[in-house]
Amino acid sequence: MMIRVLLPSTQETTMTTFNRRKVLQAVAASSTALIAGMPAIVLGQKATKWRVQTLWGAGEDTFKYFEEFADKVKVNTGGRLEIQTFAAGAVVGAFETLDAVSQNVLQGQSTYPGYWAGKEPALAVIGDFAFGYRTPEQQNRWLYERGGMDMLRKAYQRFNAYTVGATWWGVESLTSKKPIRRPEDFKGIKHRGAQGIAAETIAKMGASIVVLPGGEAYSALEKGIVDSVDWSTLSVNAKVGFFEVAKYATFPGFHSMPIQDFTVNTSAWKSLPDDVKQILDRTWREFSTTQVARIADNDKRVAEEVKKKGVELVAWSDADLTRARQIAQGVVDEWAAKGALAKQAADSQRAFLRELKLLA
Missing domain, CATH: 3.40.190.170 (Bacterial extracellular solute-binding protein, family 7)
Structure with a gap:
């Protein structure tokens, strides 16, 4: 065996249109009331700004999807958390982001955990259990129902890093x-x-x-x-x-079927207000579901095109x-x-x- 390393150069609910409109109006009203009732110190607090580098090139759809996630975080937190996104290699080398996150040069990375297998072998076992899972939903269940996310967070812990969540781009070709x-x-x-x-x-x-x-x-x-x-x-x-x-x-x-994690500097994570942490977690899960579905649809379409x-x-x-x-x-x-x-x-x-x- 030779490995040569080249360093980088639900159930759906049926609802009438009328009822949907009423629900949306109620949500909008309650949101307005909530914002109006917020203390001035919350409404006026300075935005936290994070720099996050991904494993994707700037021209790839997956990078654009991550940019959309960052935009939604800003909207969903009312501007209290802003994520500046960087394509692979834009700030540090693709194999150097974990060190940058540990040192707070970057506040986060969204990349493949297996890149750090030499530092922590558990990241290889969790990052891509090759020839195992056949769908992202299967490993998602293991992460969130069988303790896998706790193991992933523990693997990153000694690098001063905390994993917010994980997603996938599907089973690779x-x-x-x-x-x-x-x-x-x-x-x-x-x-x-x-x-x-x-x-x-x-x-x-x-x-x-x-x-x-x-x-x-x-x-x-x-x-x-x-x-x-x-x-x-x-x-x-x-x-x-x-x-x-x-x-x-x-x-x-x-x-x-590698994991794409979203892992951030531990101090940066701890400094967030609890409600922002919850919003970030929810926004990530929504992003993950959307990314998996979009890429699956793209794959089916492209299969016919390339043939x-x-x-x-x-x-x-x-x-x-x-x-x-x-x-x-x-x-x-x-x-x-x-x-x-x-x-x-x-x-x-x-x-x-x-x-x-x-x-x-």
Whole structure:
């Protein structure tokens, strides 16, 4: 196995139109009354301003979605919290944001926890439980119902950082210059991946792993530094331009469903008023639901578009996915042995996946 690191250069409620209008009018009236009744010191308090860097390039839809989240935070807090958003590499390198958050150079990051696997192995186990979950909703349940979010926050705690929440961009597609239909097809492939379980699983299948920030993936694919790229979903890959230089993609989804966390400096978090913390948490959860749905819709649309342009969409068989899952669990064992929190996160997720009948 060779891994080479290149540092960066509900139930729906039926309601008549009349009733909806009455409810909206009531909400508006109550909100106005609430604002009118606020003490002047609250209405006039100075805005808290945060600088947050994401893992996304400025031209990607996912970066625009995060900008929309920041705009909603400002509106929902009445201007008391303003988030200035930065694309990958705008303030610090893509692999340097956690240090910047720890030191309060940035007040937050929205990125992939597995980038810091070398600092805390639990972040690899939580950040992307490769070949495990098949939908974001499944891991969301583990995070919020089975103690996963507490584990994630504990993993970040020693870096002076607090995780507000998590989201996903869905189960990733893999774009390649050669068809990759089964584990054996990775032999001899140079593959762009990120630190963690997914990359090491692919390495055990025979690939050489080149660790690069996602923003450098297109250039690496174009120049032949890599033969395949592990970077987000089909629609994001198309937007970046991967299919200009590669004509194969795994779809629907392949192996990896990384978390995109929203993690902030602990002191910055503690300094927020309790109601602003609650608004931030609620706004993030709404953003997460919306992002997942939007990207899923984009992927379905783009799948039809790229096929017309000569891109072959490759779906792995259940048998090959099962074999890959077995390889991945061997990698999980290796990471779980690196720390008590990593083992706890691995055992907990495996138990939940067995309940979901996704793991034997």
